[in-house]
Amino acid sequence: xxxxxxxxxxxxxxxxxxxxxxxxxxxxxxxxxxxxxxxxxxxxxxxxxxxxxxxxxxxxxxxxxxxxxxxxxxxxxxxxxxxxxxxxxxxxxxxxxxxxxxxxxxxxxxxxxxxxxxxxxxxxxxxxxxxxxxxxxxxxxxxxxxxxxxxxxxxxxxxxxxxxxxxxxxxxxxxxxxxxxxxxxxxxxxxxxxxxxxxxxxxxxxxxxxxxxxxxxxxxxxxxxxxxxxxxxxxxxxxxxxxxxxxxxxxxxxxxxxxxxxxxxxxxxxxxxxxxxxxxxxxxxxxxxxxxxxxxxxxxxxxxxxxxxxxxxxxxx
Numbered sequence: 551x552x553x554x555x556x557x558x559x560x561x562x563x564x565x566x567x568x569x570x571x572x573x574x575x576x577x578x579x580x581x582x583x584x585x586x587x588x589x590x591x592x593x594x595x596x597x598x599x600x601x602x603x604x605x606x607x608x609x610x611x612x613x614x615x616x617x618x619x620x621x622x623x624x625x626x627x628x629x630x631x632x633x634x635x636x637x638x639x640x641x642x643x644x645x646x647x648x649x650x651x652x653x654x655x656x657x658x659x660x661x662x663x664x665x666x667x668x669x670x671x672x673x674x675x676x677x678x679x680x681x682x683x684x685x686x687x688x689x690x691x692x693x694x695x696x697x698x699x700x701x702x703x704x705x706x707x708x709x710x711x712x713x714x715x716x717x718x719x720x721x722x723x724x725x726x727x728x729x730x731x732x733x734x735x736x737x738x739x740x741x742x743x744x745x746x747x748x749x750x751x752x753x754x755x756x757x758x759x760x761x762x763x764x765x766x767x768x769x770x771x772x773x774x775x776x777x778x779x780x781x782x783x784x785x786x787x788x789x790x791x792x793x794x795x796x797x798x799x800x801x802x803x804x805x806x807x808x809x810x811x812x813x814x815x816x817x818x819x820x821x822x823x824x825x826x827x828x829x830x831x832x833x834x835x836x837x838x839x840x841x842x843x844x845x846x847x848x849x850x851x852x853x854x855x856x857x858x859x860x861x862x863x864x865x866x867x
Contacts, residue, residue, distance in 0.1 A: 553815070554854055560586035561593060561630040562850040569858050584631060588638070592842045592851075593630045596623050597638055604641030612645060613659050616833065617776055617822065617840040620645065625674060626774050626840065628681040635683065643682050646675055647689050655692035656700070669709045670777040672696055673724025680731050694732060697725040698744040705751035718751055720760050720768070721779045723787055726752070730790040749791060753798040757784035766826040769805065770819040773851050774840050778822050781805055782852070785859045794859075794866035803863065806856055811848065816856050818849035 554566040564583040567573040573580045587593045600606055605620045612620040624642045634640040650657045656667025657675045676693040684690050702708055706718015707725045726748045729741065737745075758768055758781055771782045781802045788799060809816055821839040825832075843849045 554850055554857075557583075557586070559591040559850055560584070560589070561591055562854050564631055565854050565858070570854075570861060587631050588636055593627055593632055595842075596627060599623075600638055604638065605645065612642070612649070616837050617774070618838050621671075621674070622774065622776060622840050624682075625678050625776070626842070628678040629774075633681070633683045639682055643679055643684060646679065647684070647687065650675060651689040651692070655696035657693055666700070666711055667696060669697075669700065669707050669711075669722050670724050673707075673722075673726075673728045674777065676728035677724065677731055680728065685732060685736065691736075694728065694741060697728065698740050701725070701744055701747065705747035707748070720752065720755060720757070720784070721777075723752075723779050723783055724777065726791065727783075727787050730787050745791060749788065749793055752784055752788060753793065753796055756798050756800075757781050757788070757802045761828065763828060765828055767820070767824045767829075770824060771809065771816060771849075771852050771856075772820050772822050772824060773818060773842065773849065773855075774822065776822050776840075778824070782855060782859075786855055789859050789862040789866075792866075794862040799863070803859075806859065810856070813848075814853075815848040816852045818843050818845055818847060818852050821845045 551566060551570070554562045557563060560583045564580065564587060567577070567580050567583055568575070588597060600623070603609060605612060606623045607615060607619045616622070620642050624639070627639055632639050634643050646657070649660050650671070652658050652667045654667050656672040658664060658667045658671055662668065672693050676690055676697065679687065679690050700707065700711065702714060702718040703716035704718055707722040708714035708718050709722055726745065729745050767778070768780050770780060772778065772780055775783055785799065785802050785806060788794070811817065821841050823833050823837055842851060
């Protein structure tokens with residue numbers, strides 16, 4: 551806890567104060583930690599690379615190059631606790647609302663020729679824009695409706711709808727992650743039912759049972775996760791949604807506990823892209839990982855996430 555509370559990284563300090571120690575947002579030390587997120591540490595490093603006009607890399611393409619373009623940086627800033635109250639976050643949020651919103655209610659790149667919006671982008675932007683303060687924007691609420699309407703017959707989701715044959719995949723977790731940050735006071739009955747079906751899809755598979763063989767990257771912990779899945783992603787989403795007491799999480803929780811080091815920390819095992827045998831696709835050359843911490847070293851963000859998961863489980867059981 552002392553390590554997470556070190557002032558040099560205010561994002562982990564803020565997260566530990568609020569989610570682990572139960573400090574309220576009105577607390578002076580919480581307010582100071584949150585205000586410092588943009589001034590030093592991970593978020594400050596990302597913001598230093600931002601162009602004055604509010605984008606990273608190129609204004610013409612907010613999605614590429616992976617993973618240094620605007621969308622990937624904005625996702626991380628939202629995770630770290632920054633919102634549109636900061637102009638440097640507000641401007642890229644407005645870019646996506648203006649240019650990525652599609653007539654069907656979802657989100658996709660302006661250059662996409664797909665008939666249907668894309669699941670990973672819709673889920674990621676619905677979650678990110680909600681965290682940034684746009685949860686009641688009509689384009690964001692439309693994206694939540696889109697997620698409900700494009701759920702598969704088995705309760706999961708799939709990026710390649712036409713090739714999915716009604717079946718979801720664990721890789722498409724972004725929809726549930728968006729619902730996990732959407733206040734329940736705003737849930738419709740359709741959203742509630744969609745979440746229940748989506749959660750059951752993951753729990754039936756115990757967060758990892760899919761496919762003919764074990765897919766190694768799912769069993770390694772990463773951050774940033776972009777649009778990739780791993781067991782820690784699954785645990786974080788399931789426990790945020792209120793299913794920490796379900797025994798079908800036990801395999802994943804055992805794995806999480808086994809990965810804890812003697813000093814109480816967890817390691818950032820890999821940076822994405824981390825593709826294993828059976829991934830089914832290759833990335834273009836020249837992909838640059840987006841790194842907050844060192845691969846293979848103890849990670850404050852992974853440790854914070856693991857402790858948040860365990861606290862939710864302890865409180866639920």
